[in-house]
Amino acid sequence: MSIWEYANPKKFMATTAPLIPWIFGGSMLLIIVGLLWGLFNTPAADQFEHSVKILFVHVPSALMAINGWMMMLVASLIWLIRRHHVSALAARAAAPIGAIMTVIALATGAIWGQPTWGTWWAWEPRLTSFLILFLFYIGYMALWTAIEDNDTAADLTSVLCIVGSVFAVLSRYAAMFWGKGLHQTATFSADRETNIDASFWWPAVISMVGFGLFFVALVLIRTNTHIRLRRADALEARARRAA
Amino acid sequence: MRLAVTDLACARGGVPVLAGVSFTVEAGQALVLRGANGIGKTTLLRTLAGLQPALSGDIDLPDDQAAYASHADGIKAQLSVEENLSFWAEVYGNPVPDTIYEAFDLVDLRHRMAGTLSAGQKRRLGLSRLGVIGRKVLFLDEPTVSLDRFSVNLFADFIRDQHLAKGGIAVIATHIDLGLDAPELDLEPFRASADQSGGSDEAFL
Amino acid sequence: MIALLKRDLWLAVRAGGGFGLGLAFFLIVVVLIPFGVGPDASVLEPIAPGILWVAALLACLLSLDRIFALDYEDGSLALLATSPLPLEGAALIKAIAHWLTTGLPLTLAAPLLGVLLHMNSEAYGYLFISLALGTPALSIIGTFGAALTVGLRRGGLLLSLLVLPLYVPTLVFGAEAVRRGAAGMDVTTPFVMLAGITAGAFALLPFASAAALRVNLR
Numbered sequence: 096m097s098i099w100e101y102a103n104p105k106k107f108m109a110t111t112a113p114l115i116p117w118i119f120g121g122s123m124l125l126i127i128v129g130l131l132w133g134l135f136n137t138p139a140a141d142q143f144e145h146s147v148k149i150l151f152v153h154v155p156s157a158l159m160a161i162n163g164w165m166m167m168l169v170a171s172l173i174w175l176i177r178r179h180h181v182s183a184l185a186a187r188a189a190a191p192i193g194a195i196m197t198v199i200a201l202a203t204g205a206i207w208g209q210p211t212w213g214t215w216w217a218w219e220p221r222l223t224s225f226l227i228l229f230l231f232y233i234g235y236m237a238l239w240t241a242i243e244d245n246d247t248a249a250d251l252t253s254v255l256c257i258v259g260s261v262f263a264v265l266s267r268y269a270a271m272f273w274g275k276g277l278h279q280t281a282t283f284s285a286d287r288e289t290n291i292d293a294s295f296w297w298p299a300v301i302s303m304v305g306f307g308l309f310f311v312a313l314v315l316i317r318t319n320t321h322i323r324l325r326r327a328d329a330l331e332a333r334a335r336r337a338a
Numbered sequence: 339m340r341l342a343v344t345d346l347a348c349a350r351g352g353v354p355v356l357a358g359v360s361f362t363v364e365a366g367q368a369l370v371l372r373g374a375n376g377i378g379k380t381t382l383l384r385t386l387a388g389l390q391p392a393l394s395g396d397i398d399l400p401d402d403q404a405a406y407a408s409h410a411d412g413i414k415a416q417l418s419v420e421e422n423l424s425f426w427a428e429v430y431g432n433p434v435p436d437t438i439y440e441a442f443d444l445v446d447l448r449h450r451m452a453g454t455l456s457a458g459q460k461r462r463l464g465l466s467r468l469g470v471i472g473r474k475v476l477f478l479d480e481p482t483v484s485l486d487r488f489s490v491n492l493f494a495d496f497i498r499d500q501h502l503a504k505g506g507i508a509v510i511a512t513h514i515d516l517g518l519d520a521p522e523l524d525l526e527p528f529r530a531s532a533d534q535s536g537g538s539d540e541a542f543l
Numbered sequence: 544m545i546a547l548l549k550r551d552l553w554l555a556v557r558a559g560g561g562f563g564l565g566l567a568f569f570l571i572v573v574v575l576i577p578f579g580v581g582p583d584a585s586v587l588e589p590i591a592p593g594i595l596w597v598a599a600l601l602a603c604l605l606s607l608d609r610i611f612a613l614d615y616e617d618g619s620l621a622l623l624a625t626s627p628l629p630l631e632g633a634a635l636i637k638a639i640a641h642w643l644t645t646g647l648p649l650t651l652a653a654p655l656l657g658v659l660l661h662m663n664s665e666a667y668g669y670l671f672i673s674l675a676l677g678t679p680a681l682s683i684i685g686t687f688g689a690a691l692t693v694g695l696r697r698g699g700l701l702l703s704l705l706v707l708p709l710y711v712p713t714l715v716f717g718a719e720a721v722r723r724g725a726a727g728m729d730v731t732t733p734f735v736m737l738a739g740i741t742a743g744a745f746a747l748l749p750f751a752s753a754a755a756l757r758v759n760l761r
Contacts, residue, residue, distance in 0.1 A: 104541050180541050230708040238691065241701050246352055246538045250758040251691050255705065258687060258751050262709045265740065269715035272732070322542065329539035332353055337532040387625050390761045406625045410618020416557040417550070428546035429626050471626075 102179035104322045111315045119312040125305030133298035149207045151299060155306035157200035160228060163193025163310065167235070168260050171253035181318065183249035184325065186256065187239050188317030192310060194232035201225055223270040224263075231259045245325065339365045339400050341386075341475055341507050346395030347530065348378065348385040352538035354393060354530040355381055361523055363507050365474075368497065368518050371511040373525035379511035380408070382525070383477045386509065393536035399507075405473035409480055411464025415453025419444055419463055422452050427470040434470050441496050442466040443489070457484045465493055469500065476501065476508040482516070494518055544632050547623075551640035565602040565645045566652055572598040573656045584661040591660035592670055592721035598656075599649045599674060600681060600710055606645050607685040608702050610637050611693040611756070620693070624760050634752035635745070638679075638686040646678030662725075669724030673737060677717035680741040683748050684709045690752040694759040713740055 101107050133151035170186035173179060204222060205215045216222065238255055242248035340362060347357040355378035363369045371379050385392050386399075387406035413422055420434075427434045439445045442462045447455065452463060461484050468476060476497075482490050494516045497508055502518075510516070576594050580586055614620040623633050653674050654667050662670070688706035692698030720733035 180538075227708055227711055234705045234708055237701055237704050241692075241695055241698070244351055247694070247758055247761065251755055254751055254755050254758075255691060258748070259709070262712060265712040266708070266715075269712040269736075272736070273715045273719055325539070326542040329542040332539060333532055333543065336353065389621060389624060402627060404625065406621065408618055408621065410616075410621070412614075412617055412619035412622045414550070414554060414617070414619070416554055421550075421553070425546055425550045426622075426626075429623070429628050431627070467622075 099177070099179065102177070102181050104181055104326070107181045108319055108322055112319060115312055115315050115319075118308055118315065122305050122308035122312055125301050126309060127305075129298050129300075129302030129305050133295070133302060137294050137298060146207055146210045147295075149203050150295075151302045153200060153203040153207060154299060155303040156196045156203065157225070158303060159306050159310045160193055160197040160200050160225065162307070163189050163196055164228065164231070164260070164263070166314070167193065167256050171256040174249055175253050175257075180249075180325070181322065183253065184321040185314060185318045186252070187249075188321055189310075189314045190232055190236045190239070192313045192317070194229060194236065196306075196310070197225055197229045197232060201229070218274055220267070220271040220274045223274055224267045227266045227270070228263060231263055235259065245328075339403075339474060339505065339507070340398075341509070342396075342398040343386070344396040344398070346382075346385070346397065347393040347534065347536055348381050348390070349393050349537055350378065350381045354534040354537045356525060356528045357393075357530040357534050359395070359525070359528045363509065365505045365507060366502050368502055368508040368510060368520035370516070370518070370520050370522045371509065371525060372513075372522050377525045377529060379525060380479050383408075383479050383509065383511055387477045399475050403474040404477065405468065405471055405475070406477045407464065407468060407479065407481060409483055411460060411467070413452045413460055413464055415451065418449050418451055419447050419455070420449060422463060423466060423470055426467045430471040430473070432470055432472045438466050438469040441469060441492065441500065443492055458486055458489055461485055462489055462492070465496075469496065474506045476506065476510075478508060478510045478512075480511060480513075482512055482514055490514065490516065544628060544636050547628065547633060547636045548640055551637065552643060555640065555644040565606050566648050568605055569598050569602040569649055569652060570656065572601060573659060576660065588661045588663055591657060591662035592666055592725060593718045594660060595653050595657060595662075595670060596674070596677075596714055596718040596721070599646075599653060599678065600714055602649055603645055603678065603681045603685060604703055604706065606641065607689050607706065608692070608699045610641055610686055610689040612689070612698075615693045615759075620756070621760055624756070630753035630756050631749045634686055634690060634749040634756065635683075638683040638745075638749070638752075641686065642679050642682035646674075646682050650674040650678055665727065666721050666725035669721045669730060673717045673720040673734070676734065676737045676741055677713050680713045680737075680744045681710060683741075683744045684713070687748045687752045687755070690755040690759070693756065713737065716740065 101110055130151055134148050137148065167186040167189050170182045170189070174183040174186065201222070204225075208217065209215050235252060235255060238252050239248055242251060342362045344360050346359040347354055348359075349355060359382065361369060371382065373379055381390075383406065384390050386397055387404055389406065414425075417425070423438070424434050439448055442465060444459075444462060444466060447459060447463075452460065455463065461482075465481055468478075481493060485493065497510075497516070498518060501508060508520075510518075510520075573594065576590075576598075577587060580590070611620060614623070624630055650671065654671055657667060657670060685706050688702050688709070691705060692702045695701065716733045716737040720730050720737060723733060724730045
């Protein structure tokens with residue numbers, strides 16, 4: 096019994112398909128609870144007033160934007176090393192979701208920034224890093240769609256993902272070096288920092304876990320879709336050969 | 339020195355096309371591949387030359403002795419015939435033997451820009467590359483395309499007298515009779531069945 | 544490897560176009576900027592280093608798709624892949640040839656074009672050094688992008704989309720070095736980072752490029 100058993104597309108589909116409704120439902124529940132708690136049952140912060148409550152969407156989506164790319168990096172490495180098709184397709188499936196998460200993070204950031212900093216957009220390190228991350232997502236997705244052969248596309252996008260990761264980290268440091276920061280640093284961390292009020296802690300954590308599960312559910316759905324598409328192609332190709 | 343292929347299966351675009359290909363070619367011998375268009379001659383030659391991985395099976399040939407030539411000659415139009423040849427000779431670390439120009443009837447064209455050559459002349463130039471790289475095992479894909487009868491004979495003479503006679507090996511996919519004393523291998527019996535395993539789609543079926 | 548470098552340089556010289564085209568594009572972009580932002584020297588002076596860097600970067604981008612495409616079409620690439628020359632070496636040589644025919648002329652021309660933009664006289668030296676350090680990175684990163692897209696029929700636009708985000712760190716440190724130099728600030732950090740990116744890219748990217756080429760030749 097090894098974890099790689101689930102790398103078989105059929106086994107993967109059979110295992111994940113029944114789980115998807117539960118994960119999806121759970122994520123929805125957590126997001127709704129987290130947001131309701133966060134929006135209606137927390138005090139307004141001194142310097143931000145009620146606009147602070149957008150953090151319950153902003154922080155989780157930003158988190159998933161980065162984690163989405165990390166997941167793609169791991170999946171790409173697994174594909175290159177072990178050549179499990181599901182891994183490559185999961186990376187492909189995650190890209191648009193990560194890109195949307197990046198857009199949500201940027202949009203909520205802009206909406207939050209307008210009343211707080213007095214501007215929709217500032218060329219400051221974190222905003223810039225996210226914008227660059229979005230460009231990486233776009234390039235990655237474009238390469239997937241441009242190449243017809245499935246294995247070639249998987250190989251090349253994996254190489255791009257690895258090289259892109261290095262340059263994304265470099266870009267982040269470049270942006271930090273180059274811009275002036277407006278963002279508060281390290282608002283959240285696992286050890287429950289003191290610079291955030293305790294009343295914000297639980298709804299924020301619930302919302303983050305909810306976004307995480309939401310991401311997992313969407314990736315599973317899309318991976319299943321890509322497996323089915325690939326299977327349809329394979330069956331068609333076999334029928335053509337048999338004819 | 340010999341080329342031994344055992345139970346080789348190869349794929350084009352992730353789909354298996356040939357399976358169970360086995361043959362042996364001894365030093366000084368040639369093998370002519372036959373088969374209808376699309377059967378997988380090019381795929382087989384590219385696999386043998388190491389450009390694409392085999393699905394399964396073994397290819398046993400001496401290290402660093404394989405060379406590949408396809409319909410595309412890799413000739414640069416902006417370089418002269420001599421410059422084109424000496425480039426490849428340098429890449430392989432060999433001198434350009436003067437005899438090569440005679441062998442392929444390129445003596446008069448030596449300083450012409452390759453871009454001004456006719457299709458057949460370009461083809462001769464492309465083939466003459468085989469004479470400067472010093473490789474013992476040649477995988478040739480349709481070498482005689484656009485050659486006239488006279489040039490085909492030049493090429494056959496080169497393969498027979500300057501390559502095979504010196505202990506070389508050649509595997510040639512062609513539709514015409516080269517006049518070489520070589521066994522032929524019809525690929526038709528090795529056509530992969532629809533359920534041949536090893537294709538990249540296999541996991542999805 | 545020297546043979547390949549020699550051949551590529553000869554081809555660039557004889558084929559024409561490639562050589563001068565990047566330079567001409569560079570010139571045109573720089574000439575267009577004042578038409579867009581106005582002729583006021585006080586507007587042009589502070590943005591001059593950035594403009595020159597962005598323009599050089601775009602000019603570099605212009606010739607990237609030719610790095611492997613021609614060799615791929617005429618079959619040379621497959622022949623090179625089966626030759627004793629490792630593909631990693633071929634990728635490296637291609638990048639060097641691209642730099643010699645594109646990056647180097649741009650570096651030499653940039654100070655001249657600085658005059659058109661009323662660039663601060665302090666900045667000339669910094670601009671030259673930063674371009675000399677940074678443009679090789681643009682070539683090797685671009686070579687990687689070209690290797691990824693070599694099998695595609697219309698890879699040009701995609702190539703730009705893939706390569707431009709990868710150019711961000713080089714551009715940031717390159718332009719920042721000139722800006723700081725012009726303002727009389729310390730330039731050690733951006734120069735060290737720029738040289739680091741170039742060195743790192745030259746050490747590692749040929750392997751990624753060769754891997755991509757092998758996949759595309761399959």
